[in-house]
Amino acid sequence: MTFLPSEFHAAMNRAHAGAREWIDSIPGRRVAPSANIDEMLAVFRGPLQEQPTAPADVVDELARLAEPGLMAMPSGRFFGWVIGGTLPASLGADWLVSSWDQNAAMRYASPATAAIELVAGEWLVDVLGLPPGSEVGFTTGATMANWTGLAAARAYLLDRVGWDVNTQGMQGSPPISVLAGAEGHTSVDLALRYLGFGSPTRVPADEQGRILVDELRVALRASESPVILCLQAGNLHSGAFDPMAEAITLAHEYGAWVHVDGAFGLWAAASPSLAPQLAGVERADSWATDAHKTLNVPYDCGVAIVAHPGAARAALGTQTAYLMRAEGNAPDPMDLTPEMSRRARGVPVWAALKQLGRSGLASLVDGLVSNAQALATELATLPGVLVLNEVVFTQVCLSFGSDDRTREVTSKLIADGAVWMSGSRWRGRDILRISVSNWSTDAGDVAFSVAAVQRAMR
Ligand SMILES: *Cc1c(COP(=O)(O)O)cnc(C)c1O
Numbered sequence: 001m002t003f004l005p006s007e008f009h010a011a012m013n014r015a016h017a018g019a020r021e022w023i024d025s026i027p028g029r030r031v032a033p034s035a036n037i038d039e040m041l042a043v044f045r046g047p048l049q050e051q052p053t054a055p056a057d058v059v060d061e062l063a064r065l066a067e068p069g070l071m072a073m074p075s076g077r078f079f080g081w082v083i084g085g086t087l088p089a090s091l092g093a094d095w096l097v098s099s100w101d102q103n104a105a106m107r108y109a110s111p112a113t114a115a116i117e118l119v120a121g122e123w124l125v126d127v128l129g130l131p132p133g134s135e136v137g138f139t140t141g142a143t144m145a146n147w148t149g150l151a152a153a154r155a156y157l158l159d160r161v162g163w164d165v166n167t168q169g170m171q172g173s174p175p176i177s178v179l180a181g182a183e184g185h186t187s188v189d190l191a192l193r194y195l196g197f198g199s200p201t202r203v204p205a206d207e208q209g210r211i212l213v214d215e216l217r218v219a220l221r222a223s224e225s226p227v228i229l230c231l232q233a234g235n236l237h238s239g240a241f242d243p244m245a246e247a248i249t250l251a252h253e254y255g256a257w258v259h260v261d262g263a264f265g266l267w268a269a270a271s272p273s274l275a276p277q278l279a280g281v282e283r284a285d286s287w288a289t290d291a292h293k294t295l296n297v298p299y300d301c302g303v304a305i306v307a308h309p310g311a312a313r314a315a316l317g318t319q320t321a322y323l324m325r326a327e328g329n330a331p332d333p334m335d336l337t338p339e340m341s342r343r344a345r346g347v348p349v350w351a352a353l354k355q356l357g358r359s360g361l362a363s364l365v366d367g368l369v370s371n372a373q374a375l376a377t378e379l380a381t382l383p384g385v386l387v388l389n390e391v392v393f394t395q396v397c398l399s400f401g402s403d404d405r406t407r408e409v410t411s412k413l414i415a416d417g418a419v420w421m422s423g424s425r426w427r428g429r430d431i432l433r434i435s436v437s438n439w440s441t442d443a444g445d446v447a448f449s450v451a452a453v454q455r456a457m458r
Pocket residue numbers: 082140141142143144185187188234235236261262263264290302
């Protein structure tokens with residue numbers, strides 16, 4: 001088999017055409033997919049054929065057949081879960097990353113991607129107002145970014161009590177108390193599970209889901225072992241932020257490691273008008289966030305940030321002779337993330353920040369919040385609609401009266417498909433949940449979405 005640039009050109013041209021068709025369809029298309037999973041399986045399933053297929057034909061078939069089963073997640077009218085769209089520069093950069101096909105594990109192996117990711121990390125630490133010198137790893141998402149921060153915490157706290165978790169493991173280790181707010185995200189629970197901690201001790205939260213500092217004090221007093229405290233910047237339902245300054249100061253009095261899950265909410269720190277809600281967050285020990293949510297880079301990209309130089313590497317680093325290292329003692333990318341081999345997913349982050357600049361990033365975040373507030377204000381004027389949360393960030397939770405009625409409106413809206421919002425249950429009620437996470441949502445999308453909800457109500 002021969003490396004033929006022309007074969008790449010043909011496949012890439014088809015990909016380009018298919019991608020353009022998709023992007024061109026976004027402003028006008030229904031958000032919901034028109035085919036369900038069973039229909040898509042019927043399209044794709046079948047025995048693998050015996051003979052090869054021309055690369056361009058493979059790409060062409062893929063683009064054509066997949067289209068009905070795609071959700072328009074890049075649309076400004078998509079408000080499901082917490083899912084961002086894609087900035088043009090990031091999409092272009094992501095294509096380059098695939099074409100370059102670099103294994104981003106080591107500085108020695110790929111100086112270009114290592115440098116770009118290092119700079120993207122420095123820019124992130126800067127725009128988020130975190131301590132200079134914090135170390136940054138690019139993970140698949142916030143789940144693994146949470147895992148990374150918590151793995152660093154585990155190694156660090158156990159080391160302080162004379163236990164090397166890397167060699168001695170968790171069986172028979174000194175105990176660690178893990179505290180988390182009552183409305184912490186399930187991905188923190190997953191990360192704790194992967195690390196052998198089991199479930200955290202839940203600290204009660206207020207009606208917006210913010211951890212209660214008095215209750216935290218009680219929990220800290222009761223802990224007889226080193227503590228990891230998991231805080232949250234951006235509640236999945238209300239968007240609320242834990243009281244960072246108070247909670248972190250208090251936890252540090254008890255020698256705790258404070259980890260902040262800021263998957264989408266940490267980006268508030270990049271906006272001068274929103275940052276005060278997060279004041280003090282920079283004093284935590286580690287942070288997890290997602291670039292594929294609020295920053296709007298293509299899937300996937302999470303960001304793990306650790307304030308203590310060397311702590312992530314102590315937990316995640318490795319040393320064997322065949323991995324050739326660059327000169328000097330700086331960590332390689334693979335020392336700061338769970339993976340060894342991975343794509344250079346920090347490059348689209350660099351591109352997003354370069355496209356936006358500081359002011360563009362602040363406007364992006366401010367814009368999401370003002371659209372969320374506009375949706376909440378306009379929807380609240382409809383008869384029987386209740387906005388259940390204080391809209392302090394990008395999330396809006398609605399009730400239409402009874403749970404039955406809310407579920408009915410939600411399923412009508414989803415069946416209509418012109419916009420997409422998801423259902424959930426929060427504080428004992430069924431809700432329709434809106435997350436404004438797409439950079440391109442504008443006033444037209446807001447008006448269109450209010451009309452779609454009105455239709456679903458009728
Ligand atoms: C989305 C989210 C996560 C999980 O992030 P993934 O990127 O899906 O791994 C964790 N915490 C919060 C608050 C989230 O919104």
